[in-house]
Amino acid sequence: MSFDSYYNEMYLADGAVRSHYQALADWIATTPHDRIKQMRDAANMLFHRVGITFAVYGEDAGAERLIPFDMLPHIIPATEWRLLERGLKQRVRALNMFLHDVYHGQEILRAGRIPAERVNGNKLFKQEMVGVDVPGGIYAHVAGIDLVRAGAGEYYVLEDNLRTPSGVSYMLENRKMMMRLVPELFARQSIAPVEHYPDLLLDTLRAVAPANVENAVVVVLTPGQFNSAYFEHAFLAQQMGVELVEGADLFVADDTVYMRTTTGPQRVDVIYRRIDDEFLDPQVFRPDSMLGVPGLVSAYRRGRVTLCNAVGTGVGDDKSIYPFVPDMIRFYLGEEPLLNNVPTWQLRNREDLEYTLAHLDELVVKEVHGSGGYGMLIGPTSTEREREAYRQRILDGPENFISQPTLSLSTCPIFVDQGVAPRHIDLRPFVLSGKDVVMCPGGLTRVALREGSLVVNSSQGGGTKDTWILNG
């Protein structure tokens, strides 16, 4: 095992094992390498058989891949987790208040804390939502907040995902797999359970049903089985015991949403939708969308159905808004942010642009509206040519980009054919906002499987690990 300047989740600088990894280290030391290898192969076979796959865009149609699974868990002591949890809940509360504010009085803009055009001129700001009251004033019912850990072990929020964050099914399936493979490690120590996530989600969705609805009918709306996250949509519907619907299964009459059933129309109250805003309703957004439901947004605006997440949450997780989140926390909650933002240069500002262009080989440059790890430049690992091409793209529209220092993401050991080796990771915990703001202890740990790589996205060769919150 090599040691480097990154924060190593498992080992101290002198090579000693951090105490919360001790049981795992003992297990690795006493379990024959071949035995672990067999387990890994068995896990892969099971994942394939069960069909826990995701579709890859741009490859041959319908191709399904496994997200590589690594057997060695990412472990966080419970004391540390409690701090993270408080910080995450604080952040999501403020973001929900921000979303409510921008679609109502816009106090934060009038107070001059965020430049008004950054919100009102943002293409993710949905005019259709202005003045619309949503149940509980909650917009981002399901938020996935990406955390990374840098050199000295300090946490940063890398990105807020407030639209249709995915990955929670892997959190649950990875746990199931680990309990099957290494039950002895679960017996020997106290690992916080995550299996109740679907119940928390269902409670959250029910809590935001339209007023005066009893026994709310909840459905999961999917773009269909060729969507990359279809497995997750089907999984969550099944785990919650609700219908998985496609746009064509729903229709709107008199501003009420119904699903078509074998016994006639059935009213729907809450839609956990995993379709982007643009595809929700061809009457309001993209007219060519075959995935949505005509009339849905009208019913929604009149409060006859609740969409989760709300329409127009993108304006809260846009990278041009991200730098202002700490200020939102101060503005709405009167608290100091518990979690740090990564320092961010906004290339719409002349000085930031100049600085970034002069340091392209050191920085990470991202598109403001981008997600999924697509369309970014990672300075230190890029070639001269890539940087030149990217420089042109930046100059064509600097306001579309931000840059950040290349963080030395922490590493966690993964199992490789030769033994164990460190790889970079990040962590996406999920924050649910309904009646209360609640969380499952843990999240989805993503790992960059290629040596030296900093990109953890599954669409870009990343894998996943189980995440253990360990009571000490």
Add this chain to the structure above:
Amino acid sequence: MMLSRTASNLYWMARYVERMENTARILDVTYRMSLVPKDSRLADQEWYAPLYITGTLYPFTGRFNEVNARGVLHFMTIDPDSPSSIVACARAARENARAVRGRITSEMWEILNATWLEIQKITDAELTSDRLLALFEWVKERSHLFRGVTVGTMLQDEAFQFNRLGTFMERADNTARILDVKYHVLLPSLQDVGGAVDYYQWAAVLRSVSSFESYRKVYRDVITPLRVAELLILRADMPRSLHHCMREAYEILRAISRGQSNEATRLAGEMHAGLQFGRVDTIFAAGLHEYLTEFLRRTGVLSDEVARTFFGGGQSQQQVQAA
């Protein structure tokens, strides 16, 4: 209460599993018939039969010059572009299952997913005489396994009923087609009627629908066309007979209609009554082939009615059968 689309997916999932099995059965009977010694001028003529009865003669001849064992076997087992090939049925069954994963048990899904993963590994090299029967056995076993797991694990609710309806609708259709193979496989000459070749061919039909032993048990006598037809059309206690399938379909339709009258249930009841009170000599007097052709037409109409009544549409888009 369930989504119309879900009901449709469950129904077609079951139909495609059954169709996959019956494609194997059709090829099995054809292959067995081709082994009966005969005039060399008639070599390969049996291989027209699977194409006729699955309605895929023209798709086949449009792509291939010659109808022979190798070509037809490839076309009907591993050719993904052929509508009733085993691989196409396995894929369609899995895709329908994938759309309703939440409605079926994980065991059911895993069997269809594993079947699909395995089936893609089959190459032309496996389609040789020594391995062919083993392949057909395997396909039938996967289908048996799926049905067994369905009955053994699935909540017996409406979803279960649509799934079972698919099984019996498809099986009725397929048994009629298999029985019709004999019509398409000509005897070498008129003198052979009732002769050894004729006997072997009828025996092959019985074996292909796993009914040879039952025939012996029921009739304790030599194999005659009349009795084979009686067994596979009119016997209520033969699980693959037309009568049995239509009785099941009718009962299921009555259950899921919950007292509501609809054309699908009426039609199924009418077909069931015809089989319950039918006589085999009447069928033969009018011609077995003609009878089966009419039966297939009516199952087609029934299938459309089921789609219209429960799936919120007419002809379901998943229906690829050309015949």
